[in-house]
Amino acid sequence: MSAPEPGPEEPRYEPPPPVGKLLVWVLVFVVAALAVVLGGVYFT
Incomplete structure (x- = not known):
């Protein structure tokens, strides 16, 4: 936890x-x- 979390501007x-x-x-x-x-084969 030494480094701060990057903000939205620093991905x-x-x-x-x-x-x-x-x-x-x-x-x-x-x-x-x-x-x-597969639907066509199933319904025919």
């Missing part, structure tokens, strides 16, 4: 790169597509 870590956000959107899209395909 401890750098924000994640936009690539991570893009990867999240790709995963969401893939999961949604899988749900649609």
